[in-house]
Amino acid sequence: MKLLFILTLLLLQLKAEAQTSVSVVADSLYAIGNYSRAINEYSKLGGVSSALQIARSYNAIGNHEKAIKQYQYVIQENAASQLPQLELGKLLLKLKRFEEAKSVFTDLSILNEGNPEFQYYLGEVYKELNQADESLVHYKSAISLDSTHLRSLFQLSKYYTIKQERDNALKYILKGLDYYENDVSLINLHAIVLFNDFQFEKAIPLLERLLEFGEDKDYVYEKLGVSYNQNWEFEKAKEVYKVLLERNDSNSQTYFDLASVYQKESKLDSAKIFINKAMDAQKPIFAQGYNELAGIAHQQKDLKTALKFYQMAHQEDKSNARIYYNIVTVSDQLGSDLGKKLEYYQNFLKQYPNEHPFYYETARKRISELKVEIHFSKE
Template sequence: MRKLIILFSIVILKAEAQTSALQLADSLYLHGNYTKAIEAYKAHSNQEDVYQNIAKAYIALGNYDEALLNYENSLKANPKDALVLFDYGKLLARVKKYKQALEVFYQLIDIDYKNPNYHYESGLVLQQLGDSTDQNRFRNAYDLDNTHQKAIFQIAKFHLIKRHHAVVDKYVDIGLNSYENNKELISLKAQNFYWKEDYESAAKWFEKLIELNESSQFIHEKLSFCYSEIHEVEKAIEQQLLALKYEPKNPKNLFILGQLYERVSDYENVVKYYKESIEIQDIPLDHEYIKLATAYNLIDKQKEAIDAFKRAIDENPNNHQAQFFLVLTLDSYYKDIDARIKLFENYKDKFPESIFISFAERKLKELKEEKHMKSD
């Protein structure tokens, strides 16, 4: 009897020691000391019990190969452990082993078809594989749980791409009904109004994103456009400036900003942003130079306007608009009437088929009459 008591006591002491060691390992893991946690787990006598824990610690360290190896060791001991399978499948997807991940998620669906997350995760993998049946899985997840925010997002995003506006509204509204501050769904709602060209409603939902501390080049660009379309130009300028903070050398956004300043007659900034846009681009820029030259004319900088029109012509010699506007600017710049007459005569000879020819002829007639009156 005494020997039995001693033996029983030893067993209890060993069990307590193992429990204590496991608690230490768990504590190290929870406090972010992952390498020490792994060492403690590996010291555990029954490794089958801690393979999953070791795998999670390796994931935290970014060592995915070791994590996969430990998940596989755990599954050798317990092939149908759903928790381990789920984590293993997600890690396989994370390291882009999509076909293996899909097999794992299909195995989980066989184990528990009514778990919406198994369908959702398999949908994500199918999406990466370019398999159009991904939507079936997202829909299954939604049917099993109509508050599944991530599944709702994937369904709504798919229909937004297809421009199925009513379907997008349906799913987004369902999602927002259970989680009103879901930023991804709010973004889809804003974009859905945007593509329906309901810019006032779109602006309200983009504003909602900003209220929720979201900020991105995409948001500010789209909100700027919405404000521009509903004639709130000052707000459009403000958002365009915010968009430029993300990409200061974006030529398109710089040019748009110049156009917005033109609408509020701030021609100094018109010139500034048109010039910045033009200097960055390496494509034919005759249109942009015409806009810049026009802005110079509006602030009485004719010499700079002349240079800009000449640059437009260098970019595209067949741009009749640039050619004619250069003549008009030179006409107002020159004092000598004969030189001014020569401008329009040369234009007529060079561009007899121009859409501006009738205007040139009328101007030429006026100049000749003016010269005749002065000579009298």
């Protein structure tokens, strides 16, 4: 009897050692990315932990359906285990199976109410389902559980930046930068918010930092060029536009922006040169070029030439209310026929009834004045 007991112990020890050996081999294969062979070794072991590793291996080689089945088996065997549910939820989110992912992350958030990651991923699911209000609730929940949760802070910052809700955007951007002062994504959003709010002087150091951090992208240079220009730092603006033109000399907007710099410096001949270059690059769309040339003519008090260019610009882009408004006001300055002037303003309101309040109110006011002038001229 004693001998039998000893033999049983020896057999159990040998089996355990064999399993340990297989487990070591399987783990080694998994670690070096030999997933197919790792799956074979894990299959010899059986059990929930091996099934989880098999799920991960299938996921790694892109056999997602088998991975999902293995994750589901593991969860079925141990419903309280959160890690396989988290991995399954991420996989379903990646595969755009959003309703299934929502179910998984909802279960996880019930299992562990204090985990900000689960709230964040619910936010991601609702974002993909185009349910913005719900996604915001969960991102905010993640932050309430962990005020340093960077991905939730970024998503909220990004949402409010896109919506141009300046105060809300800055609230989350600045909160994130308090914890992660060198986070490039948040610095980028901060720069965009200030730029969109016309705070060019404050946007400049942020845009410069982005370049220092290696964000060597055209849109950063474009915003920096505009900011320098608006801040009357003309030489710096020219340097930025020079970089952009070295990268792409067929971008008409860069030429237009450079022309704007020269225009502010009252170097109108140089401005004309770059406007013409912009128009060459912009073929066959000339509306902006004609509009810019009209502006220079206006600045030179050559109203007839300005009107000619505005009319040419309008022929190219009849949807642009500002161009037509300029035609109306210049015609008003040049003309003597009160009836024609009145007709121009009335046509403006008829063709562009929902444009900028300034144009609308100015046109209405001028119509009233012209009607009075016409009345008294008849008397």
